[in-house]
Amino acid sequence: MQKRRRLEPKRSIVVMVGLFFMICLSGTPGIAGEIAIERSIGEYDLVPFFDFLRDDTKVLTFNDIVRADQEGKFQKNARSSLNFGFATATYWVKVVFRGDANAITSWFLEMTYAPIDLYELYLPAKEGDYIVKKAGDSLPISSWDVFYKNPVFALGQNIPLDKPIYIKIATTGVVNISAVLWRGADLVAHIGNVNFLMGLYYGIIVALSLYNLFLFISFRDMNYFLYVMFMLAYGISQFTYNGYAFQYFWPTAKSWANFSFTFFFSLIFIAMILFSCSFLRLRRVFPKTGRILFLFLWVYGFTMIGNQIIGMRYTSLTILFFSVITISLIYVSAIRSLIGGQRMARFFVLAWTAFLFGMMILLLKMVGIFPHNFFTEYSMQIGSAIEGILLSLSLADRINILKNEKQAVQSKLLEQVQESERLKGSFLEESEKLVEARTRELSIAKDKLEKLARIDALTGLFNRRIFDEIFDLEFNRASRLQRDFSLLLLDVDHFKQYNDRYGHQAGDLCLQSVAGVMLEEVKRVTDTITRYGGEEFAIILAETNHQVAMIIAEKIRSGIERLDIFHGDSFFNRVTVSIGVVSLSPDQLIDQEIFFKKVDQALYQAKNSGRNRVVSGNI
16 A cells, blocks of 8 residues: 555656646647638637748749749648748748638737748739738838737738638748737737736746845845846846847847847856856866856857857857757756755756756747647746746755854854863862962953953854953963963965955855864863954963974864865965964063064964965064
8 A cells, every 4th residue: 555655646747747748739630731710710720731832042932932832842731830940041831721711800810930030921812913911020010910029910801712821931040930820809818818928927037036136135145146147138038039029129120139139048048157157156066067167158258249240040050059068067067966965956956957848848849749839839938937936946945054054063163162161160170279379360361251242253262352361361370480381373364365256154154164173173271262353363372382382283274274165266276274383481581562473473474485384483
């Protein structure tokens, strides 16, 4: 029974996928060249009924086409779609209507693929003449029969029966022939439904973009800005591809109508690469893939203006070739990240799967495997809307993951500080009788510390005020009792560049990691670790000679280097520290300020000598 229950979800998924493909494959069978019209039916997909002719010379006149038809040179279409790729010829299609074509309202012929330069419709008239109607993005939209995103021809109430209707298709882009015959009332309802659904689709894109823009302003996380850039680029490109941009934004700009396709599609892939590399940290996790994708940015930068240099055909082919590689690299990298344990890649992989699934359905429709219907026509919009929602969820998931990781580091550091406090209190209690004078001084210092804010909120270490008090106390005690005393000054190398490049959040995590290494290596309760300021730290080692202090400093330096925190602006390609060390022996006398300057000079000598090293100062 348990085994059977486990199989039920898998069967459900198979059934759902099967139903989806059945819907996609649903079409209207018929005989090529002729279609029977009934007044009770308001919509006909004409593509399966088209005959077509290829004009390689691009100079054949309408009379030449009629003569070629009479000679039987038109080919029968046996597919549910006519897609001839990038245009190297002019194409003609014809269809013959039979049956009862009288309607209360007019009939309309919609060419559902908008990015075509010129459609010419030759409609039979009386006495053997033909009426010529034109549409396409090479003509002002005001000259079309219907103000709509797709070219629509008005055929009148009575469609000419038993006479061929010819359509000429000429373009410099992709030749995808798709046409639907509508009864007037059904066309009005169809336009209303399409505008509602597309308004909903673009509304989702705008809403997601605005929401994540507000998040970017709030968190200053570049991933949100790159996501907004990607969604807006994709939305504008779809607005252009679907014909709305030509309808509303540039109805008379014929040259820009063609140029805009490759411009915005190139912009999509630029934004896609920037967002994916940042979100998945490809340049760090998969450096080779990251470098390849960043090289592709130059290619897409060229294709944004490629129409003016190499023409639309070769620009589009370049985009197509590199887009396949780009999408494949990003998708494979996301899967590898997910397999490698990156939880934040979960929603990213789901988003790309939805996007690719929608793209696959559209491509299969365009090559004729799937017919023209609602699901195949708008599969790209459905997939991209799901992708946008899932990518937005992935950003939210990423923030939660990073927040949990930061809280875990802070909890660990707090536990270490608390343990250090406990050991320090235990030591003071046990040594009270032996070192009464020192206990009294430490007790006074402790009372003062409890009254002041003594802990640095970011690292959990003591702050600058505590350093000043304990340094003064321990230095004077060592001088008075003639005991060993050592001071370490530590500075994170190139930290400003790290902060500027990877952001303040990454900088905070870096400083917390550095503090963790120091807490691991300096465990005596008599020693004090402080954040001196910014990326500088100071460590007071009471009753510690110079040899031991140098060993401790080297352990801290090597421990931080072993963290292997990537730093692209560092010579060592990782976060490193420079440390200055000066020790006071029992037989030496020196002013406290001069002693501190010696340590500071040793630190700067370490930085000037190449960084990532420990330098000993002399008294």
